[in-house]
Amino acid sequence: MEIDTQWQALGTGEDATRTITKIAIFAVGGQGGGVLTDWIVNLAEANGYKAQSTSVAGVAQRTGATIYYVEMAPDNGKAPVFSLSPSQGDVDIVICAELMEAGRAVIRGFVTADKTTLIASSHRILAVSEKIVPGKGEQDSNTVLSRLGSASQKLVAFNMEDVAAENGSVISSSLFGALAGSGALPFPKNTYEETIRKGGKGVNASLASFNASFDHAQSAGAAGSPVAKRPEQPQPATKFSARGPARKLAAWQLLLSRIEALPEQTCDMALAGLRKTVEFQDLEYGEEYLNHLEIVLASDTENESWELTRTAAKYIANAMCYDDTIRVADIKTQKTRFQRVHREVGPAAGSQLELTEYLHPRMEEICGTLPTRLGRWIEARPAVFNWLDRRVNKGRRIRTRSIRGFLSLWLISSLKPWRRSFLRHHIETDHLQSWRDLALKTVHSDYQLAVEILKCRRLIKGYSDTHIRGHSKFDRVLSSLALLKGRTDASDWLRRLREAALLDEKGDALEGALKTVQTL
Amino acid sequence: MAERSFVKEVEKLRACEGEVFRGEGILAITKALLENGVGYVGGYQGSPISHLMDVLADAQDILGELGVHYEASASEAAAAAMLAASVHYPIRGAVTFKSTVGTNVASDALANLSSGGVTGGSLVIVGEDYGEGSSIMQERSHAFAMKSQIWLLDPRPNLPSIVKAVGDGFELSEASNTPVMLQVRIRSCHVHGEFTTKDNVRPSMTVADALENPRRDLNRIVLPPASFLHEQEKVTKRLPAALNYIQKHKLNELFGPQDRKVGIVLQGGMYNGVIRALQRLGLADINGETQIPLYVMNVTYPLVPAELMDFCRGKDAVLVVEEGYPDYLEQAIGAMLQKEGVNTKLEGKGPFPEAGEYTGQVMLDSIQTFLATHSDALPGKGRAPNTPGPLPDVEQLKEVVPMRPPGFCVGCPERPIFAATKLVEEELGPHHIASDIGCHLFSIMPPFGIGSTTMGYGLGPASASAFNTNETDRRSISFIGDGGFWHNGLTTSIGNAVFNQNDGVIVVVDNYYSAATGGQDILSSRANNKSKSTKHPITEAVKGVGVKWVRQIDRTYDVTQMQSVLKEALTTDVKGPKVIVASSECMLNRQRREKPIINQAVKEQKRVVKTRFGVDEDVCTGDHACMRLSGCPSLTVKELDDPLRDDPVAHIDQNCVGCGNCGEVADAAILCPSFYQADTIHNPSKSERFFRKIRDRIISALQNWRERRTLIIEEVS
Incomplete structure (x- = not known):
């Protein structure tokens, strides 16, 4: 093809948009x-x-x-x-x-x-x-x-x-x-x-x-450097101060001294756990918590920087502080909670704040807040259970800043002293016991696997169906233990299974991961 | 009330001869219509010309002063049919809708209109929803122009050119007795620029004049034998007239020196993109002075063979810049060159990709490839094939940056409808769900993942009509918006279902507006509209066409009710379609309407309740089940400063409008007791203040009584 020579006039090929x-x-x-x-x-x-x-x-x-x-x-x-x-x-x-x-x-x-x-x-x-x-x-x-x-x-x-x-x-x-x-x-x-x-x-x-x-x-x-909000880093040790009746303060000090006896690496977590358990129930409950920890500690070793105890400190506290009706009612009626909501909503001066809680208790929750034998008796009789459920199971809007609304929640939270005798407590305690024992049984053969077993507690969360789904994921993940035991990478696999379980709601990723484990 | 108000801007439409108009493309088009003595305007909203309809609606006073009739048409078909007023009468008319979906709907009317031809100038302004940001299938309007013989204008994307095209369009239409489509692309509609105005012109004949002096001409009516005459007339009379006009008035433009060995033929709408590529190659200056000859087709149909051949003759190669597939222009020009025996190499698709948007990069690469292949126009470094500079390592970024598809707004009343549907499906199993066009189509996206097909506006239930059998009890569910319902859904979807005894469930998502297109009023809108008739209940219409099972839900946020009605619809023994009309006002519009009123009331010391929602973070366990049933932008997650917690908890940010969806969903799905509703009562009454004091005193007493007996552990920093 013949090339035209007029193109000389076309400039140097410099970008003409530099002034734009x-x-x-x-x-x-x-x-x-x-x-x-x-x-x-x-x-x-x-x-x-x-x-x-x-x-x-x-x-x-x-x-x-x-x-x-x-x-x-x-x-x-x-x-x-x-x-x-x-x-x-x-x-x-x-x-x-x-x-x-x-x-x-x-x-x-x-x-x-x-x-x-x-x-x-x-x-x-x-x-x-x-x-x-x-x-x-x-x-x-x-x-x-x-x-x-x-x-x-x-x-x-x-x-x-x-x-x-x-x-x-x-x-x-x-x-x-x-x-x-x-x-x-x-x-x-x-x-x-x-x-x-x-x-x-x-x-x-x-x-x-x-x-x-x-x-x-x-x-x-x-x-020359971007100023950016970094994700939360581990905070320095939080200090607590306590106030209240002298007898209780003394008991609290006693518990604190038991924490001081723990290895240093576990203290922060144990203190947070202790606070949570005491607030959840009472000082004796905190004592129980520390008993658990000390039992775990007995099987732990400094060689592993007390990771087992530290992990236990976190998850045993969470397991002990299960979410029952009493806990919810207690949180919803606390003075500090009222103050926090007020701060968040920030109503203008002279205006009033009304609070409405969106609650939906089912008969399961009610049974959990009944004495163990009565709760079991009802649960064993579907006809009775369903009859009651039809009356209980519905959405309730509780106005917490009205007398009636506040009182109804306050009275439920007042059941706290009897909590230990309720069905839910028995279920949770049994579950905690067997899970803890499973970890302790494993620790001598596979330290990391025991740590991972404790961490699986993270899967249990939520209320009603979500809670049941969490439990089922927990069970499914731990069901792999039989297959994993003895493998050098068992703890790694258990971690992977747990992470898979947290990826989606239904547990599809977990199902896939479990299939992989079966082929190992 | 539309999403955007143009009340202030439309004052610019009064500008007189010689003033400088500054504003958006759509506003310029409206001004151009007035300058050209339009007699009536209409249309149907849809991106990117929604705002054109809003401008027209807000300009009704000005239109009225000039004797211009304005109509918000029920559909694109209604709009196109409206142009019938220009068949017998020398009245200029313009309608607007989005393309290609609107043109699809209007095609029946457009075909009839162009068969009989027009006396008065008829302009169809189509907003081309193509390329980035488009929400529809990617097709070309060009095919409509070709099949019906409607002339297609595609002006250069700047205000003076677009404004000129409006005038050219009317005159071309009148000169050739043919309707004209004016294509404005998505970015041209929203481009800000300026042009010099002319005086507005009162139509020489108004619709009132026509009504008083009716005319009819049998030869213009589409009926045999006239329709056969029309076919001939289109080719023998109207086309030559159009070509003559286009040439004579130089509607297409030539730029640059014409004696080069290569040249570019382009659609007018591509002009800025082509110039930008040439600018970057150093072949055009900042003002568009180009070294490469350009033939800019502001009219892309019909093609003017004489002009094209003149341009191509003597050139080694010509590049056709034609966006989208198929390459109608390239094919037509190729055929012309072949017939004329002109030996110019034709390029188009080849240097350019076969399909897809001509983005800046595509333009640059393709034009550079063409020039490098067929000329030595590219000095120095430009001759080398274009290699993009080293790109930053984006692979890891791609893994991290999440998709962000559009979704329901904060407080959207449609969210609870789909939450309820998801819950019902959890109970009764999955169903075939047909979707429709509108905001509710966001249900397709996470977290809902509801809906299998979308076949067109108002066609949701119709697209489920095959799933009608007595061999199973399972029913189909279909959705349709109030916009789609009035557009054509009442007959095409509901009437069809009644007539064919379809047993499916139909949910009409009624948010009081044609919301997705910007909140325009429709028949069932609850607003007082001074120029339109509103407040016609959808339920009445549905019953009117024979639906027996109809349920009205007046607060979609009531997820429990929504759920139970949906369940009833799926299980009832009643035969025939089950229609649920789920109504709550579009939150975007509601906020726009109510916020100023509420703020004013607070200022005036009136009692006002403002609601928002919150989460008790101690109660929330961080499972995020609530978010899987919501997707509300203001419901998000928050990391807690608590070593015992692994997962972030739910958190409601300041944008919450207090719609109640999270609380309702938590209740209906029995999720958790974390959500609370906080009502702030501004300027409470005297008795309220009194009782508040009493209540606070009692509650505090109880709280203090317990606190005194409890060990309080507090953090010290």
């Missing part, structure tokens, strides 16, 4: 990305730029990932031709209103190390898929955070949601502040503020949030 600033905004629907977009366009125009914005507004309100796109260039008297959507590798500023959306922007190739200033709020809005996991479903923020820096030319990341909330505003204002603070646009700060003022809605809160975020972005930029 391209900004993409990644938000979660409902976060107000539209407001931020409008601000940026108005800001550009106020600074003598031509600007264009586009969006796909279809799902903007409906919680999905949403992108807005702005292009701007200094006004040269002629209309520039702007693009209507961002191109990979060709975005100057990416603003993300949530951490995972920043990760998504990187994955999609809109954030590149050669040109992109990335402004990302490090807070999380959990996706549904993260919330519905029976165990821990939240994805690791650090994996994303640690990659944003190298993926971008400049990173400004901190919790902009908190900055906005602290100033009574919403995230669009703190994002705008971070944009200003990043210095990625050549516009003076006062033009940003003027833009917010002209917007006319919630101006003062927006400005406060804008300024706080501006400062944050500047200091974060100087330090």
Whole structure:
């Protein structure tokens, strides 16, 4: 083919869009990305730029990932031709209103190390898929955070949601502040503020949030490291102080001294467990708890850093503090709980707070709160049980700040002194005993396996059907012990089974894992 | 009341000659309609032209002043049929809907309209829901233009071009007696820009004039033998007239020097994308001054062979930039080149991918490939095949970043309907569930995972109609929204089920609005709408077409009731369709409506109750069963600072609107006693304050009495 030689006139192949600033905004629907977009366009125009914005507004309100796109260039008297959507590798500023959306922007190739200033709020809005996991479903923020820096030319990341909330505003204002603070646009700060003022809605809160975020972005930029909320680290030892009747205080001190006698590695957990058991029932119950621990300790060894005892300290406490009607009624009527709810709801001065509990007791729960023999007697007679269940089993709305509502729960919680004689307590105690013994039986042949057996207690949680499902998972996981015993990797397998059981509600992943174990 | 109010913006529609208009694409289109003396407008909402309908609705006063009739049509078919007013009368009319789904619905009317032809300019503004952010199947409107002979405009995506296309469309329509489709793509609808306005023009003939002087012309009615004449007339008269007009008025545009050896033929809507690729390659400047010849087809149907051949002649190769599949333009141009014996290499799909959106990267790669293959237009480094720069290591990110599909809003009244359905299925086993179009389609997504098919708007129950047999007791369940119900569901789905004695269960999800498209009013809306007739109960309509078993649920948040009614519907002995109308107001709209009123009332010292929900974290065991029945954005998880806890507990954030779903679900599914409802009573009455004091005193006394006897262990920091 004959090649035309006129092409010399076509320039050097340099990108002609270098004078265009391209900004993409990644938000979660409902976060107000539209407001931020409008601000940026108005800001550009106020600074003598031509600007264009586009969006796909279809799902903007409906919680999905949403992108807005702005292009701007200094006004040269002629209309520039702007693009209507961002191109990979060709975005100057990416603003993300949530951490995972920043990760998504990187994955999609809109954030590149050669040109992109990335402004990302490090807070999380959990996706549904993260919330519905029976165990821990939240994805690791650090994996994303640690990659944003190298993926971008400049990173400004901190919790902009908190900055906005602290100033009574919403995230669009703190994002705008971070944009200003990043210095990625050549516009003076006062033009940003003027833009917010002209917007006319919630101006003062927006400005406060804008300024706080501006400062944050500047200091974060100087330090060169993202300021991000890290996941909770193990806390230093919590100290407790106790008050109450002298006799009880003395008994508490006695229990504390028994904790001090425990190996140091187990003390924190044992103290937390002791507090929980004492609060659940009484000081004698705390004593029982420590008895359990000391029995476990007798089979433990320093060589393993007392891991068995430490694990037991955690899960035996949880097992002893089962969720029965008395516990729920007790928690719901405590003064501290009233105070906490008040703090969370934060009613304005002069207003009143009413509380309604959504309860749905079944006959099973009632039987559990009856003397053991009576409870068993009813449970053994389906006709009686069902007849009673029809009267009991229904949703109840209890107004805890009315006299009647409060009293009904308060009276149930007053059954505490008799709890030990109730059916539920017998069931739970038996279960605890056999589970503990199973671990102790195993510890001499396979220390780690015994630890893992104790950890399986995590599977038992929830109420009614959820509780039954938890129990069934617990049983199914432990059912593999017969197959695993004697294997050097038995503890590893038990851990895997337990983790599988926490992946989904029905236990499909667990079923699969169990099949694998059967083929070992 | 629509999701977005344009009351302030529509004032811009009054702009006169020579003013600069600034705003969104859809608003510009409305202004252009007025400038061109439109006589009537109508349409059916749907992304991306929902806001066009909202603009028109909010502009009713201005429309009225000009004698323009406005109608929110019952469906796209109704909208298209409305254009019949331009068949015999020289009145300009415009309707709008989304494409291709709206065009599908309207196709019967569109085919009849284009067969008989029009006297007054007829414009069908289709919002092209294609590419990123689209919620529908990916098809092209082009096929409709070809099959019915409707001219298709695809203007360059900037406000002046779009505004010009409106005027061109009317005149082209009148010059060729053919309806014209104006295609605006998803981002053009929402693009912010500016253009210089002209005065609004009163229609030369209003619909009132036409009503007073009725006309009919037998030759324009689609009936044999006229319909056979129409077929001929389309080819022998209207098409040449259109080609003549398009050429004469230069509707298609040429850019750049025309004497190059390569060139690009593109749909108008692709212009900015093509220019951006050329800009990045250094072949066009920031203002779009291009070094590569462009033939921009602002009219993509019909093609103008003379113009195309002129453009191609003398060029070694021409690239067709045509988004979507099939490649109608490329095929047509190829056939032309072959017939004319023009020896220009035609490229299109090849450098470009066969299907899918032409994103920035696709444009850049494909145009670069074309230029590198057929010219030496690319100086220096640009000649090398385009290799993207080193991408950051994203593999690990991909594992961590969760999907975030759209879902139900905070407090959505549809959530409890699907929670109840899930619970019923747990009890009675899985069922075949047919879904429909609308917000309720989010039930397909986690956590609900409900629904197997979606066949089209208002077709949910119809799409379950095959599952009607007496060989089993198990019934199908189908969902339909109130929007879909009035769109065509009453006849196509409900009437069909009655007539065919379908035994299935039909749930009408009634949220008082056409909510998914932005909260427009419909027949059963409960709002007072000054220009529309609302408050027509769905139950009455359903009974009217012969359904015997009808249940109305007035508060969908009552999961227990929802559950029991659904169970009854699935098990009752009554024959024929079982229709449950589940009604609660769209929370997005409700908040928008109520929030200002409530805040005002609080300010005025009136008694107001505000509700939100909370979780007792000590009671919650961290199983998250509640979330598997909710998915509410404000119901999330929280890590506790407690060494004894492994799993995060449920937590309700500040966005909670107090709909009650979590409490109701916890009750109905017997999950747990963690949830509480907190009602804040602002400005309580005197007696309330009095009784509160008494109650607090007694409760405190009881609490203190117990505290004195208990060992209290507190954390010290």
